[in-house]
Amino acid sequence: MYRLAPLCLSALSSLAMAAPPVTPPDPGIDALLQRYDGQVPGAAVLLLKDGQPVFRRGYGLAVVEDGTPVSPTSNFRLASVSKQFTAAAILLLAEDGTLTLDDPVKKWLPSLPAVADTITLRHLLIHASGLIDYEDLMDPADTRQVHDIDVLHLLEKENRTYFAPGNGYRYSNGGYALLALVVGKASGSDFASFLRQRIFLPLGMTHTLAHQDGVDDVPNRAYGYSEIDGRWERTDQSTTSAVLGDGGIYSSIDDLAKWDAALYDERLLRRSSLQQAFSPANRTDEPDVPYYGFGWRINGQALWHSGESIGFRNVIVRYPAQKLTVIMLTNRNAPEPYAMAIDIARRWLDAAQ
Structure with a gap:
């Protein structure tokens, strides 16, 4: 995983002092993305400044x-970029008064073992639960895909944690799978339908969905690939790809622009809820990424999250104070795009001066 170097943030902050033109000069982004161009798995890149797309390709x-080309409407599996939507769903239910962030998770999922008695929804949101990684509990000989409910069943058998809940940090995909189940229980719906009705449709994200094989189809779908022995082979799904809460959302840069816009005002969530999501809530074990919020990594003025799964590497990086966002979605196993997203932001601001 690429991490934000302090110098990058300082450079962005100083460069952003100058107001950029509406149509920026060429910042050399095409040259930077050359390895993604041509007859190879590609990328969709969006740079937003003051809510406007100043680079979209x-x-x-x-x-x-x-030979279907990548376009701004191509839908990629977001992987862990999905976690910010899972967190938003929990916040919406908290605003409804249906649940509270300090509810014990066993209020909603009572089949969890006794070791989970003190785990709260807040702990799950900020990776402070100490839950055992569900991926390590899976049978490697079983090639069937697991779903969120299967994650619960795996954790039901584990009466141990890595640390006492609330007393540490360990990034937990399983925690977000449980949150998706809580959304379903608390709303009386299911996770995918709740996201569609309460987040995607209200924001006009009409082609974004939590994908369920055999239930829906992904429009304009980008498939994932890995380079193996010098050839690109389709590696679109793994045994964990059907888990929705930790990474099952498909979206495009065009739809994610609408999501980014909603994070600046109260069209979806109250300002107090957004402030909670973006506030440092738990110190991480990553030296250059000091804090985690609700579905967001936090480094000074930067809010970001990466998403890595078989055949996909994605990132969204936001600088709310500068109203600058870079989104990069790719349908290949490498490289990680985080450092490139930072470079794109820096190049654009350099060129705009």
Whole structure:
């Protein structure tokens, strides 16, 4: 995982003092993205300044087999970038008065073992639960995909944690799978439907969805690939790809622009809820990423999250004070795009001076 160097943030802060033009000069982004262009798995890149798309482009192929190009409407599996939507769903239910962030998770999922008695929804949001990683509990010989409910069943058998809840940090995909189940229980709906009705449709994210194989189809789908022995092979799904709460959302840079806009005002969540999501809530074990909020990594003025799963590498980086956002979605196993997103932001601000 790439981390934000302090010098990058300082440079961005100083460069942002100058108001950029509406149409910026060429910052050399095409050259930077050259490896994604052509007959290879590609990338979709969006740079937003003051809510406006100042760079918006697709590179390479969304479907290698038939030559379908990546476009701004191509839908990529977001992987862990999905976690900010899971967190937003919990915050919406808290605003409704349906639950509180300090509810014990066993209020909603009572089948969890006694060791989970003191784990709260807040602990799950900020990776402070100490839950055992569900991926380590899976049978490696079982090639069937697991779902959120299967994660619960795996954790039901584990009466141990890595640390006492609330007394540490360990990044937990399982915690967010449990949160998706809580959303379903508390809303009386299911997680995918709740996201669609309460987040995606109200924001006009009409092509974004928590994908369930056999239930829905992903429009304009980008498939994931890995480079193996010099050839690109489709590696779109793994045994954990059907878990929704930790990484099952598909979206495009065009739809994510609408999500980014909603994070500046109260069209979706109250300001107090957004402040909670963006506030440092738990110190991480990553030296250059000191804090985690609700579905967001926090480093000074930067709010960001990466998403890595088989065949996909994604990142969203936001600088709310500068109203600058870079989103990069890729359908390949490497490289991690975080450092490139930072470089894009720096280059654009350099060129805009």
